[in-house]
Structure formats: C-alpha cells, structure tokens
Amino acid sequence: MAKSNKPIVWSLFAGGGMLSAFVTPVLIFVTGLAVPLGLMSLDSLSYDRMLVLAQNPVGKIVLFAVIFLPLWHAAHRLLTTLHDVGLPKGRIAMTACYGAAALGSIAAAVVLLRI
Amino acid sequence: MTEQTLQVEILRYRPETDQDPAFQTYTVPYRDDWVVLDALNHIKDNIDRTLSYRWSCHMAVCGSCGMMINGEPKLSCHAFLRDYYPNKVRVEPLANFPIERDLVAVTDDFMEKLESVKPYVIPQQERAVDEGPHLQTPAQLNAFKQYTMCINCLLCYAACPQYGLTPDFVGPAALALAHRYNLDTRDAGREQRQEIAASNEGVWDCTFVGECSQACPKSVDPAAAIQQTKIASTIDWYKALLNPWGKR
Numbered sequence: 001m002a003k004s005n006k007p008i009v010w011s012l013f014a015g016g017g018m019l020s021a022f023v024t025p026v027l028i029f030v031t032g033l034a035v036p037l038g039l040m041s042l043d044s045l046s047y048d049r050m051l052v053l054a055q056n057p058v059g060k061i062v063l064f065a066v067i068f069l070p071l072w073h074a075a076h077r078l079l080t081t082l083h084d085v086g087l088p089k090g091r092i093a094m095t096a097c098y099g100a101a102a103l104g105s106i107a108a109a110v111v112l113l114r115i
Numbered sequence: 116m117t118e119q120t121l122q123v124e125i126l127r128y129r130p131e132t133d134q135d136p137a138f139q140t141y142t143v144p145y146r147d148d149w150v151v152l153d154a155l156n157h158i159k160d161n162i163d164r165t166l167s168y169r170w171s172c173h174m175a176v177c178g179s180c181g182m183m184i185n186g187e188p189k190l191s192c193h194a195f196l197r198d199y200y201p202n203k204v205r206v207e208p209l210a211n212f213p214i215e216r217d218l219v220a221v222t223d224d225f226m227e228k229l230e231s232v233k234p235y236v237i238p239q240q241e242r243a244v245d246e247g248p249h250l251q252t253p254a255q256l257n258a259f260k261q262y263t264m265c266i267n268c269l270l271c272y273a274a275c276p277q278y279g280l281t282p283d284f285v286g287p288a289a290l291a292l293a294h295r296y297n298l299d300t301r302d303a304g305r306e307q308r309q310e311i312a313a314s315n316e317g318v319w320d321c322t323f324v325g326e327c328s329q330a331c332p333k334s335v336d337p338a339a340a341i342q343q344t345k346i347a348s349t350i351d352w353y354k355a356l357l358n359p360w361g362k363r
Contacts, residue, residue: 004313004315004317004319006315007345007348007351007352007353008352011349011353014345014346014349081322083280084276084277084322084324086280
C-alpha cells in the first residue's frame with residue numbers, strides 16, 4: 001500500500017486543534033468578555049496597542065498562527081464530518097474545504113505583511 | 116403464578132431458502148440472571164434447532180458471540196436480559212459484515228486485515244532458548260498491556276461508522292494490535308507494520324469518531340492507539356521530508 005501524504009493536512013489539523021482548544025477560548029474571553037465587561041482596561045485592546053502588536057515580527061507570527069492553524073483544523077474537521085454523514089470523498093469537497101483554508105491563510109499572511 | 120417471559124426478535128437468514136433476511140420472534144422464559152446468549156441457547160435447545168449463532172466460552176473471553184443487541188454491538192454473553200425486560204430484545208448479526216447465516220457474520224475481511232499488520236513479536240535478532248527470557252520492566256509492560264486484552268470480537272468494527280462507509284479501512288482492532296506490538300520492547304517490526312498502518316487505508320481513514328473504544332467489552336482503547344499511530348506516522352513523514360537520504 002502506498003505511503004500516505006495525509007500527515008501534511010493532519011499535522012495542520014492537529015496543531016490547529018491544540019490552538020483551538022487552549023488559545024481560542026482565552027482569546028474569546030479577552031476580546032469578547034473581559035474587555036467589554038470592564039474586567040480588563042478598555043485600553044488593552046486599543047488600536048495603537050494592536051497596531052504595535054501586528055507590526056512586531058513576533059506579533060505577526062503569533063497572529064498568523066492563531067488565524068491559519070484553526071482554519072486548517074476547521075477545514076479538515078468539516079471534510080471528515082461531511083464524510084461521516086455520508087458524502088462521498090470527492091475532489092469537490094476537498095477543494096472547497098482545504099481551498100477555503102488556503103485562501104484564508106494567504107489573506108491573513110498578506111494583510112499581516114502589509115501592516 | 117405464571118412464568119415471566121420475554122420476547123426475542125431475531126434476524127434470520129438461511130441462504131438456501133431465504134431471499135432476504137427477516138425477523139422471527141420467539142418467546143423465552145425470563146430469568147434475571149440470564150444473558151441474551153442464554154435466551155438463544157434456550158431457543159436452540161427447546162424451540163428452534165435451526166437457529167445458527169457463534170458462541171463458546173459464555174464468559175466474555177473468547178470473543179465469538181458478538182451481535183447487535185437492540186442496535187448496539189455487544190457480546191451476547193455480557194448483555195443481561197434484566198437490562199431490557201419487559202421490553203422486546205432485538206438480536207441481529209454484527210453490523211458492517213455480510214451475513215453467513217442467521218446471526219453468524221462473515222469475518223474473513225477482518226482476518227485478512229489482522230494478518231496484514233503482523234500482530235506478533237518480530238524480534239531484531241532471533242533469541243536462543245538458552246539465552247533465557249526476554250525481561251521487561253513493569254513500565255515497559257504497562258505501555259502496551261491494555262491492547263493485549265483484545266479478544267477479536269469485532270464489536271469495534273460493527274461500531275465504527277468509517278468501516279461501514281469505507282470497507283478498505285484496516286479498522287480499530289487490527290490497528291490497535293499493530294500498535295500493541297510496536298510498543299513492545301521485544302519487537303522490531305514497526306517498519307513492516309507501518310506499510311499498512313501508515314497508508315491511506317490504515318490510520319488515515321479514521322476520523323476519530325471514538326465509537327470503537329466505547330463498544331470494546333475489554334476496555335481496550337483502539338481510538339487512542341490510532342491517534343498515537345497518526346502522531347508517530349506524521350513525525351516519520353516530516354523526518355523523511357527533512358532527510359530524504361535517511362532510512363525510510
């Protein structure tokens with residue numbers, strides 16, 4: 001049997017799953033609850049601070065990671081879920097799922113590099 | 116006092132006479148210490164000698180009596196009537212396998228897959244008897260011990276939606292047993308098993324539904340074995356990519 005190339009997408013899926021499980025809830029808490037409810041200072045998410053974060057090379061890498069890895073996680077999960085509910089494994093579903101993740105990743109990279 | 120009874124609905128299929136499988140209902144005495152297998156044995160001994168099913172040990176060791184009981188894969192020797200009484204119990208052959216006859220499933224596909232993953236110790240070097248036993252620490256034994264509990268009952272295959280959708284999938288028990296030998300310190304056969312385990316039909320067809328580990332009557336966790344194999348295979352893949360001249 002041929003050796004599979006699935007590890008490429010699976011490692012992005014696994015990495016994205018890890019981030020989605022550990023980092024995304026914190027981000028939702030900070031951006032969606034803590035700051036709007038005044039638990040953290042409103043200033044902590046101010047435009048100036050966010051701009052400095054997005055301009056810093058390390059900040060760019062962190063922002064890119066929390067955007068692109070969960071996108072690949074979602075794409076792979078959605079594809080396998082479609083298969084679980086009985087949709088045949090086809091090029092169309094695969095192109096749509098992974099294509100969307102790839103486009104999102106490229107868009108995130110382009111936007112981050114232009115800041 | 117009238118005797119308490121229970122209705123058992125069994126999917127019958129006798130290929131020489133039946134066009135399609137059909138249910139037949141039997142009424143058996145109800146005893147709170149009876150399992151479904153006792154009810155089947157009662158039917159076979161007293162009501163209908165033509166009923167076919169597999170069983171041997173009656174104590175969840177041999178792995179022969181796996182069936183769908185009210186739609187769930189279970190060992191019929193492990194499913195008490197008291198958990199269903201007074202409702203009817205529906206008994207069908209294991210899902211995802213062709214029917215040989217009545218409750219007997221055709222399991223050749225699994226047997227071939229099991230053989231393909233070489234589920235035995237492949238030593239680096241043959242060891243002579245006078246070299247003594249190959250010692251293992253308790254920690255080394257613990258690493259794989261749970262996977263040795265597999266009795267090949269195929270409940271995990273009947274539970275696995277992926278196996279139902281993709282018959283080529285090597286499946287939970289065979290992949291868990293491959294993992295069991297890969298983790299054994301006496302073994303050096305991982306590379307040979309990876310040919311099957313790391314293929315698309317191996318661990319990569321699994322979508323981590325996890326029903327296999329739920330269904331296992333021996334508390335083996337095939338889903339974990341498969342995910343661990345995915346991680347190890349991914350590391351192999353990147354190693355081969357970074358070092359194309361290295362050992363494949």
